[in-house]
Amino acid sequence: MLLTDFDYDLPEELIAQTPCEKRDHSRLMVLDRHDGAVQHEYFFDVKKYLRPGDTLVFNNTRVIPARLIGHRDETGGKVEVFLLRRTEGNKWEVLVKPGKKAKIGDVIKFGAELTCRILEHTDFGGRVVEFFYDGIWEEILDRLGQTPLPPYIHEKLADKERYQTVYAKENGSAAAPTAGLHFTKKLMGEIKDMGVNLEFITLHVGLGTFRPVNEENIEDHVMHTEYFHIDKDTAERINAARKLGGRIIAVGTTSIRTLESSASADGILPAKSGETGIFIYPGYKFKIVDGIITNFHLPKSTLIMLISAFAGREFTLRAYNVAVQKRYRFFSFGDAMLCL
Structure with a gap:
């Protein structure tokens, strides 16, 4: 078919x-x-x-507010991390844009209270990352994350x-x-x-x-x-x-x-x-x-x-x-x- x-x-x-x-x-x-x-x-x-x-x-x-906007720790370049699912603990499968520059070991900062490190590639082109933070995850995500509307919706909700x-x-x-x-x-x-x-x-x-x-x-x-x-x-x-x-x-x-x-x-x-x-x-x-x-x-x-x-x-x-x-x-x- x-x-x-x-x-x-x-x-x-x-x-x-x-x-x-x-x-x-x-x-x-x-x-x-x-x-x-x-x-x-x-x-x-x-x-x-x-x-x-x-x-x-x-x-x-x-x-969840699954879209996080951060910057690379070394270069300061803008990075979007899109949460797909938690695998264990503070580890998540994510999509990263721009993906080609997302190397294993890279650290991404989302302000002073949240960072993540890229651990591995996935078989669908994504990454596995581990998050580091002090505080309650849900509260931090609610402050820093954005509601991920589909790409064909251009109006602000x-x-x-x-x-x-x-x-x-x-x-x-x-x-x-x-x-x-x-x-x-x-x-x-x-x-x-x-x-x-x-x-x-x-x-x-x-x-x-x-x-x-x-x-x-x-x-x-x-x-x-x-x-x-x-x-x-x-x-x-x-x-x-x-x-x-x-x-x-x-x-x-x-x-x-x-x-x-x-x-x-x-x-x-x-x-x-x-x-x-x-x-x-x-x-x-x-x-x-x-x-x-x-x-x-x-x-x-x-x-x-x-x-x-x-x-x-x-x-x-x-x-x-x-x-x-x-x-x-x-x-x-x-x-x-x-x-x-």
Whole structure:
């Protein structure tokens, strides 16, 4: 299967630069993958397509201020260090710009209270660094770090909490699980009152989610792994709901990847923590996910491949072309899609 099979034309002006004024007032495209129907709603209408006994599964990760701007200790040259994930202690996998000058042993300073030393290269072109500081890491990072908005967003974010979901809890992501940005606490309460179960799992979004595909044959692409966690009580409730015939509807591609990488062949979900590098593309047989809430994704990305695996490639691309024609807003701050 070729990379060009997942391409589509997107006018640049449809890339959303700012979030919708009200989270749940973004538009919602509803796809029925069984009969090919496409409907157009607003996100608060999502309740119309849910029923008692369904389970919505959210990723409760929280974006950290992952972009640090520092200077080389020896030359004073400017350096950007982008945190991907903690490996152990104060050691992190990071991306460094400019990367060619990032040598093992180099020391980078981020003001008087924080420095790091480059320890080794990684197999994806990044680095492993160790940080040195006095004080509380989270407080220092909050003071010195910047919220890492995607490169296609050029507008400054007035309220940094708009790049967090309202249920964000577990610190660790380099990017937001953007499908969840459409939910308000009020909407979630109304959905719960309908008899729909709300469950929370964790995947810390890193390079695996947004790393571009460079291989023309997509099967040659290797995903970078990301940390996930599903606790025992959550797994038991999801299994019980599924046994009673309820649909498991994943909010976002990170929730899909967590569920599908953990579930057994017969769709039983265990309590589990670890790293997942699952790459889902057409031909994949879903084990546990019955529905998806997602945003509109970049051409040729692993995310549009995942949605194509669920809804079918031709149907997905046809829906994307309709979204372009109807002037939907795309990507992180854009509109949403529900596929059942």
